[in-house]
Amino acid sequence: MVFQPPQKRNFRVVSNKQIAAGQFELSFSPIDDKPMFNFIPGQWVMIELPDPHGGKIWKSAYSISNAPHTAKEQFEIAIKIDGDFTKRLERLVVGDVITAQGPYGVFTLKPGTSPLVIFAGGVGYTPFRSMIQSIIASNDPREIKFFYSNRTQVEIAYEHEFRELSKKQLRFKPIFILTQETRSDRNFEYRRLDREMLLKYVPDLQIAEFLMCGSRSFMESVRTILEQEGVDVKTRLRKELFD
Ligand SMILES: Cc1cc2nc3c(=O)[nH]c(=O)nc-3n(C[C@H](O)[C@H](O)[C@H](O)COP(=O)(O)OP(=O)(O)OC[C@H]3O[C@@H](n4cnc5c(N)ncnc54)[C@H](O)[C@@H]3O)c2cc1C
Structure with a gap:
């Protein structure tokens, strides 16, 4: 065809x-x-x-x-x-x-039952906003962990929207990562994503499906962490590159 x-x-x-x-x-x-x-x-x-x-x-x-x-x-x-x-x-x-x-594009939301673990670096959140809104609205029962990394809080887009959604939908959990700010506000994680942070929110990596979008270096580090934790990244990690 x-x-x-x-x-x-x-x-x-x-x-x-x-x-x-x-x-x-x-x-x-x-x-x-x-x-x-x-x-x-x-x-x-x-x-x-x-x-x-x-x-x-x-x-x-x-x-x-x-x-x-x-x-x-x-x-x-x-x-x-x-x-x-x-x-x-x-x-x-x-x-x-x-x-x-x-x-x-083929970086799309696929039907399934596995929990979704999403990694967005900076403006790389955009395809995920559409996916998250869609899952929540369609009563798709999948759990979503959404790691959203920025340097500072003012760079986070739709923070209020994501937080409100997570209050209404307990199966959606945004994790706001700030890599260049440190405060005592427990609503944020104040370092780059690492193994400990990932396991804190996703204790069972073996049942999840992983999606990521962001800079090459951000996605490289996500991939490395998952590989080191034994995730089969070839079949369970999908990515979108904005370059
Ligand atoms: C699948 C995909 C999804 C994406 N989604 C997003 C998203 O949601 N949000 C986001 O911010 N980015 C996204 N991007 C990145 C986006 O496509 C651009 O690469 C980015 O916005 C670069 O913007 P810029 O102003 O630096 O572009 P520029 O480098 O200024 O230019 C982009 C294009 O504009 C033209 N152009 C610019 N200047 C000139 C000139 N002087 N003379 C002639 N032509 C010119 C050329 O066609 C050039 O290729 C995505 C990329 C991809 C591949």
């Missing part, structure tokens, strides 16, 4: 808001009268902007950060400000029109 690329469509900016230091969230709705595209949590879209000087189109991939059941009319992406492309996205205002093509 020949792969048919998803259609390119134009979308209007519905909102643009800051969600953490150096990070913002954009939501988009289609400008045509057709329904939103369907997607599976974890998938991404290619966002295109015209070149300001009439040259080649500028484009980059972004994971859809809301869950399908909340995306009947609009989809959300969360962006870490970095180079010229993201600075242009940051300047978008309500009503501006962009082109998006998607969904793409």
Whole structure:
């Protein structure tokens, strides 16, 4: 069967808001009268902007950060400000029109019963926000441990949302890791993820399914810890790379 690329469509900016230091969230709705595209949590879209000087189109991939059941009319992406492309996205205002093509990607939420252990470094949380929202809303009984690592608290996106979700849904446990801050607040872990921290929250590593997304060095260290604990990373650890 020949792969048919998803259609390119134009979308209007519905909102643009800051969600953490150096990070913002954009939501988009289609400008045509057709329904939103369907997607599976974890998938991404290619966002295109015209070149300001009439040259080649500028484009980059972004994971859809809301869950399908909340995306009947609009989809959300969360962006870490970095180079010229993201600075242009940051300047978008309500009503501006962009082109998006998607969904793409196989780093998706798969049905199953194993507890999920998720590792997100920085903006790598975006596909997981969609997965977590989706699991919780669908009464999927899986337990989720969500290790979410940032340097400082101001860089954590959706901290309040994740904490509120965990109060309502005891099977969801976010673990907020701060690698460059130390306080006496017990709501955080104040060092890089290590074996002791992992085992404190996930005593039985042999029954879980592992997912990770973040920088190469973050994912390398997660992989090493799991390997050293005897996890078969080839079959039980999946990853998304944002490079
Ligand atoms: C599957 C996947 C999912 C991702 N999800 C996310 C996510 O959820 N959130 C997130 O923040 N990041 C995500 N990323 C990373 C994202 O795709 C970009 O790599 C990142 O935002 C880089 O932004 P930038 O401003 O540095 O890009 P830039 O390096 O500035 O540019 C990106 C592109 O813009 C064009 N461009 C930029 N400057 C010029 C110029 N001067 N002239 C011509 N063209 C130019 C080019 O096409 C270039 O490739 C994801 C990546 C992948 C692969």
